[in-house]
Amino acid sequence: MGAIHEKYLRMDKLPHIWCPGCGNGIIMSSFIRAIEKLGYEKDEVAAVSGIGCSGRITGYMDFNTLHTTHGRALVFATGIKMANPGLKVFVFMGDGDAAAIGGNHLIHSCRRNIDITAIIFNNHIYGMTGGQFSPTTFRNKYATTAPYGTTDPDFDLVNLCIGAGASYVARSTSYHAKMLTDLFVAGALHKGFAVIEVITHCPVNFGRRNEFDTPADMLRWQKDHAVRTAKADMVPMEEMEGKFVIGELIKKEKPEYVEEYDRLIETVRKGDAHRE
Amino acid sequence: MAKKTFMVEVNRKTCKACGICIAFCPVSVFTTDHDDKAVVDKPERCTGCRQCELLCPDYCIRVEENSNG
Numbered sequence: 021m022g023a024i025h026e027k028y029l030r031m032d033k034l035p036h037i038w039c040p041g042c043g044n045g046i047i048m049s050s051f052i053r054a055i056e057k058l059g060y061e062k063d064e065v066a067a068v069s070g071i072g073c074s075g076r077i078t079g080y081m082d083f084n085t086l087h088t089t090h091g092r093a094l095v096f097a098t099g100i101k102m103a104n105p106g107l108k109v110f111v112f113m114g115d116g117d118a119a120a121i122g123g124n125h126l127i128h129s130c131r132r133n134i135d136i137t138a139i140i141f142n143n144h145i146y147g148m149t150g151g152q153f154s155p156t157t158f159r160n161k162y163a164t165t166a167p168y169g170t171t172d173p174d175f176d177l178v179n180l181c182i183g184a185g186a187s188y189v190a191r192s193t194s195y196h197a198k199m200l201t202d203l204f205v206a207g208a209l210h211k212g213f214a215v216i217e218v219i220t221h222c223p224v225n226f227g228r229r230n231e232f233d234t235p236a237d238m239l240r241w242q243k244d245h246a247v248r249t250a251k252a253d254m255v256p257m258e259e260m261e262g263k264f265v266i267g268e269l270i271k272k273e274k275p276e277y278v279e280e281y282d283r284l285i286e287t288v289r290k291g292d293a294h295r296e
Numbered sequence: 297m298a299k300k301t302f303m304v305e306v307n308r309k310t311c312k313a314c315g316i317c318i319a320f321c322p323v324s325v326f327t328t329d330h331d332d333k334a335v336v337d338k339p340e341r342c343t344g345c346r347q348c349e350l351l352c353p354d355y356c357i358r359v360e361e362n363s364n365g
Contacts, residue, residue: 025355034310035354041314045353197350223314236319239351 028052028062030082037076041235043194043220044141048077050197051110051139054204055083058108066107068097070117073148073222074141077112091122094129097136105278108208111138116146119155119175129213130184134277137207137214140177143222151225162229178269181215187274188214192266193242194221199266206268212276219246219264300361302342306334307356317348317357 025031029052038044055065065083069075071090078085084107088096097111118126118140129136145163146152153163153170156177160169181189188210190203200218207214221227221238232238247255249267304325306317313332318324322345327337334357348357 022349022355022358035312038353040312040353041316042353045355046351049350049353049355195351234319235314235353236316239316239320 024052024056025049028055028082029080033080036080038073039222039224041221041223041238042073043143043218043222043238044073044077046194046197047139047141047200047218047220048080050200051204052081053201054208057201057205058208060108060208064106064108066097066100066104066109067112068093068100068109069112070114070122071148072114072116072146073143074112074114074117091117091120091125093117094122094125094136094138097138098129098132098134101134101136101278102281105135109136110208111136113138113140114147115140115142115144115154115156115175115177118142119177119180123155126215127180127184130181130186130215132277133185133187133212133274135212137204137210137216139204139207140215140217141220142177142217143220143226144174145222145226147222147225151229157226161226163226164229177217178215181217182270185274186215186270187212187272188268189217189270190215190268191217191219191264193219193246195239195242196246196266203268206271210271212274219266300344302339302344303358303360303362304336304339304342304348305358305360306336307358308333310354310356312354314353316351316353320347320351322347 062083067078067083068086069078070093078087093111097109101109142156144157146154151164153166155175157170158174178189178191192200203216207216223235227238245263246266247263252265311333317334318326323341325338325342326334329335346359349359
């Protein structure tokens, strides 16, 4: 426990409920390091989460926090940002939140380009509810609802977000904790909707059913299967099979939603809404 | 110049015995106790990479540089 944890976490709520070796704890640590780097006051940060293991994160961090309904964290966050654009809004979602029940909200937030940083904890499973397979569970992996392996192909969340028009998309893993902090900083500084997918590990409900004996084995898997963006172009296609790229995947300028909305209000007030 | 030395501390109360620090310490500073929790065994080996501090999901590890070198 460092001074940084004492500064940003609700110490009376710790230890957290996450299982031994869970990646969520590592991500929370990387996130508060990012806030420290950004120099934000605790009161100017709003953290919003959905349901599931990842949803618990807002209970532990000492910011303006909101624990919302399943998949709807982005909707609440949009409301917060529209009402108070001065707040730095961060959304924490699991793969169930982001890719399944809240998939629609994710793509439309990408399209709107509202100035929110969305962090997706992708552990490839519904951990809290008992290990059912999720839209991001890899094919032929085991889950309580797939005792013979899943037949569904998994969702590629970063490409989904890029396709939906997000102006900042990045990916990292819970093993690459330092890089994660840098990406959270870059995402927060980006004007527009920033998505950061974190490939994390669920040692209990995913790992135990899929031949990962320890949480460390899962972190090693991340280390061995992640290829940095700078290197990805040089790696032959066949070697990229089953691997994934980490780092900043897209970063572009696009009109930001709250600013556009304010501009529209101003135009309408002046009475020249229909002027070309 | 004297070699840098570090103080490594594990909070036994919050450690959940996940084994991540033990697996990723490049110089094997840690060992385990009867509950499989991490115990600092050879702090003199620590190079201060802070990988354990960074990857501990329960924030039980503290690494600090010794001021007297």
